[in-house]
Amino acid sequence: MTCYPDSYYAASRGDTTDYPSLTDHIFADICVVGGGYSGLSTAIALQEKGYKVVLLEGSKIGFGASGRNGGQLVNSFSRDIDHIEKHYGKDTANAMGSMAFEGADCIRDLIKRYTIDCDYKSGGFFAAFTEKQMDELARKKELWERYDNNKLSIVDKHNISNIVNTDAYVGGLVDEHCGHIHPLKLALGEAVAFTSIGGQVFEQSKVINIEHLQQQDKKITLVKTKQGCVTANKVVLAGNAYMGNLEPKLAKKSMPCGTQIVTSEVLPEELANSLIPSGYCVEDMNYKLDYYRVTADNRLLFGGGVTYGGGDPASIENFLKPHMNKIFPAMQEYKIDYAWGGDFLLTLNRLPQLGRIGENVYYTQGYSGHGINTSHLAGKLLAEAIHGDSSRFDVFANLPHYSFPGGRLFRVPFTMMGAWYYGLRDSLGL
Incomplete structure (x- = not known):
């Protein structure tokens, strides 16, 4: 069983909730892989839109960067808007610039609506x-x-x-x-918010395989852990630096x-x-x-x-x-x-990677040091795209991303x- 690292955040987190491990075969509209800010913000936004959402975390909620970072809500992206305009054009820069300060507002909104005590x-x-x-x-x-x-x-x-x-x-x-903010308190508060509106969280439930099947007239996805499985219409990969090689196409970039x-x-x-x-x-x-x-x-x-x-x-x-x-x-x-x-x-380009793999899998990763705000923006954009409006999501999805040389x-x-x-x-x- 994986526990939190010996950090100030873990020692002062207050909430010591242990969520169960997945041991059954269950069904959901959306399966979110990763219990950090990316996964939690996506899961909350989708659950609020009426979807049945299951979140799988391989360790503990906020175990990765979301529960270990400096706690600073820093605006914009790791590459600023002028760099984006120079390399990707004025339209892309204007679109990304219009969202550059939204992540912090998303966090403040969640804190207020769900009364999250995170030392903001x-x-x-x-x-x-x-x-x-x-x-x-x-x-x-x-x-x-x-x-x-x-x-x-x-x-x-x-x-x-x-x-x-x-x-x-x-x-x-x-x-x-x-x-x-106190970053681990924020992550744990978001997990409480998600479950309070009907979402399901499973910890110590590392995803080991994702399988795509054709079932009658639609494609479904099996998200498998060591002891359980989630059948879902859509999957969101939000493990970031702790996802390992689950999806090699993302790992090499x-x-x-x-x-x-x-x-x-x-x-x-x-x-x-x-x-x-x-x-x-x-x-x-x-x-x-x-x-x-x-x-x-x-x-x-x-x-x-x-x-x-x-x-x-x-x-x-x-x-x-x-x-x-x-x-x-x-x-x-x-x-x-x-x-x-x-x-x-x-x-490689210091910009976040949001996109799709096939019809059923969405992903977000690679905030390059600006993860607190950008992950919450990404969760909002993923929910919009899955719900039918991908206009803002596609601004990021259309950015070119390359593998590291060698x-x-x-x-x-x-x-x-x-x-x-x-x-x-x-x-x-x-």
Whole structure:
């Protein structure tokens, strides 16, 4: 039986519900594979539309990236709208831009409608180390305001201490449309919401095979676990970095990458409030960025780094604590209570992959580090498409996606070379 990793989130989640494993042959309109944000948001949206939905999770709800991430509701996509326009055209950019800030609203809507207690707090800050990064943020502000995000403001060096109390930055950009949450509490709350409206959740029910059959005048799909089976009209694959090789066509177009987080001991309230007076979540503008925030119980949660191919460094604390101390020298006196890692799914073009396989299977994956907001948007789009309106879903489904050069053998060193180059630029301030 798979349990949660030893993380701050697992220790403070509150909800300890165990959902049953699938041991029977059952029937559903839709079978969703994956109990993270992608699967949960899709399942809720479809159940609300009147479908009978079954969700299968191979481990525990929120076991993967959805229950391990930094908890930051960061807007847009891993590639921003100007990049999308340059490479995919103005129409695609306008369509994606119109949805770039919708994911956070989807989350806030679920929290409100289903009374999900997940320590939600509004506001985010993009921090700049250099004037060049400040210029990038000025362009980002102008770009995002074109797509109706009017909750942005530039902060200069003289006023940054009101946002985050450090000498490390020359300024930054406030986005009040952002926010932060306890990610595992959100996932568990969404599972409760889904079951409250009639949905079925099965944990410890890893899918081992998907079989397509012709039954009279329609095609059906058998989704098989070790001990059970779901017969469904449609299937949604939403396992992301934890789906393995269940669908090889998707596996070869993506790569798991690890990221790591530490959480301090509980800090004196005065110190916790002084570190980030605004209460915002913060991320810097480096390619290999750090991100952090103060938790509801006054701990500093600090994350960063990427391990290509997945997995963790030998010591997560030794890797991240120097970064934390550099931003906040006062933290040298405080110990780390939790250190953990988890995998997210990277695509070659850094854009999410939504699409169909044949008539019955839909999928969503590969948010490339922007998974909290984008996964919730994806769930809404999948539900729209399955219900008959695929216009917005097809904006993403029509994006070209490619396999990593050299296949699985070379995708890790290929990507590491690119990361090394951009990391060097960060260190040189270029």
